[in-house]
Amino acid sequence: MTTDFAVTRALFDLPEGVIYLDGNSLGPMPKAAAARVARTVTEEWGQMLITGWNKAGWMELPSKIGDRIGRLIGAEKGSVVMGDTLSIKVYQALASAFEMNPTRKVVLSDTGNFPSDLYIAQGLCRTLGPDYQLKTVAPEDVMAALDDSVAVMMITEVDYRTGRRHDMAALTKRAHEVGAIAIWDLAHSAGAVPVEVAKGGADFAVGCSYKYLNSGPGGPAFIYVAPRHADIARPALSGWLGHEAPFAFDLDYRPGNGVERMRVGTPPVIQLAALEASLDIWDKVEMADIRAASLALTDQFIAGVEAACPDLDLATPRDHASRGSQVSFRHPEGYAIMQALIARGVIGDFRAPDILRFGFTPLFINAEDVAQSIAIIAEVMDQRLWDRPEYKTRARVT
Ligand SMILES: *Cc1c(COP(=O)(O)O)cnc(C)c1O
Numbered sequence: 285m286t287t288d289f290a291v292t293r294a295l296f297d298l299p300e301g302v303i304y305l306d307g308n309s310l311g312p313m314p315k316a317a318a319a320r321v322a323r324t325v326t327e328e329w330g331q332m333l334i335t336g337w338n339k340a341g342w343m344e345l346p347s348k349i350g351d352r353i354g355r356l357i358g359a360e361k362g363s364v365v366m367g368d369t370l371s372i373k374v375y376q377a378l379a380s381a382f383e384m385n386p387t388r389k390v391v392l393s394d395t396g397n398f399p400s401d402l403y404i405a406q407g408l409c410r411t412l413g414p415d416y417q418l419k420t421v422a423p424e425d426v427m428a429a430l431d432d433s434v435a436v437m438m439i440t441e442v443d444y445r446t447g448r449r450h451d452m453a454a455l456t457k458r459a460h461e462v463g464a465i466a467i468w469d470l471a472h473s474a475g476a477v478p479v480e481v482a483k484g485g486a487d488f489a490v491g492c493s494y495k496y497l498n499s500g501p502g503g504p505a506f507i508y509v510a511p512r513h514a515d516i517a518r519p520a521l522s523g524w525l526g527h528e529a530p531f532a533f534d535l536d537y538r539p540g541n542g543v544e545r546m547r548v549g550t551p552p553v554i555q556l557a558a559l560e561a562s563l564d565i566w567d568k569v570e571m572a573d574i575r576a577a578s579l580a581l582t583d584q585f586i587a588g589v590e591a592a593c594p595d596l597d598l599a600t601p602r603d604h605a606s607r608g609s610q611v612s613f614r615h616p617e618g619y620a621i622m623q624a625l626i627a628r629g630v631i632g633d634f635r636a637p638d639i640l641r642f643g644f645t646p647l648f649i650n651a652e653d654v655a656q657s658i659a660i661i662a663e664v665m666d667q668r669l670w671d672r673p674e675y676k677t678r679a680r681v682t
Pocket residue numbers: 369370371372397398400401440444469471472492505
């Protein structure tokens with residue numbers, strides 16, 4: 285294990301002249317990823333053809349890699365599996381959770397959740413019937429809204445806009461007291477903050493691999509099922525690779541062993557190869573060290589930007605316990621400001637209506653990057669460099 289992040293930084297391919305503060309949205313490319321993917325393509329797919337499923341171990345990849353991610357989120361061995369996209373994994377977790385709590389019909393979430401999670405819940409409720417309902421409350425009101433009508437509490441731990449972090453253990457404890465099942469979305473937690481799904485008592489957890497875990501665009505998601513539920517939870521998306529014996533080709537579905545049942549169809553082998561290259565870097569570090577470095581970087585950034593740019597309003601909690609690994613500021617011209625920053629090599633992103641978002645990943649961002657980005661932000665704000673028509677035309681992806 286290393287705490288020398290100059291070592292890990294050297295393992296990423298970062299373009300010259302760029303300070304990349306958007307690893308929370310799409311992690312950068314590990315240098316080893318290109319060769320690792322090329323090997324899978326040319327040596328495995330190219331030479332082994334279909335025998336690669338056995339010879340190269342493609343079929344085991346989703347659970348083998350699941351365990352490597354499991355270490356980063358405090359999961360028991362054999363309780364995490366890879367596949368599909370996060371939206372699909374949200375659906376799976378929620379459908380199973382509803383089925384495990386059959387007398388109740390409410391899924392509780394908060395208005396800080398990422399829309400896809402809410403849309404998926406709305407769609408599933410519509411399928412289940414008119415009595416099923418998604419209830420959303422303000423993030424600070426989740427605890428009080430937990431009552432005996434709630435079947436499932438579905439919460440994203442770190443708010444994608446503000447970086448506010450929920451108290452997973454406390455909310456899960458309360459959810460269990462009222463008889464609800466707890467699903468945690470770790471999209472902005474896995475690789476960002478230390479997570480303890482097992483100790484925290486989560487029933488299900490889901491997350492993606494292309495943000496802090498750097499698997500590249502379209503990398504697969506993960507799902508955690510607490511071992512106490514793994515042989516009870518019934519998958520609504522009951523695909524052949526979640527079957528107990530896929531190659532028996534039975535006509536009837538029988539759920540596979542443990543978390544393997546949450547697999548659906550053919551795994552994305554090439555994308556998983558890219559993820560393996562990234563996990564080789566993650567294997568070198570402890571989340572506690574990442575967290576300490578992340579808090580130092582976000583503290584430095586908050587102090588520097590606030591001192592230099594009085595017009596930017598901090599949207600992220602100052603309190604360490606309530607902060608993820610990103611810092612957000614509000615400004616009515618946030619979109620144009622972000623375009624001006626990107627044009628000057630400081631890459632963050634914009635989230636409507638007014639949020640400028642900056643992600644901090646100690647694996648490849650250091651104090652010098654933070655100091656430089658503060659200076660560039662100060663210059664853009666001071667001289668109103670954002671106030672130009674070309675920075676105000678919105679692209680499809682913001
Ligand atoms: C990024 C993110 C998603 C995206 O889902 P995909 O299916 O991977 O596109 C969903 N939920 C949350 C909370 C996210 O942060």
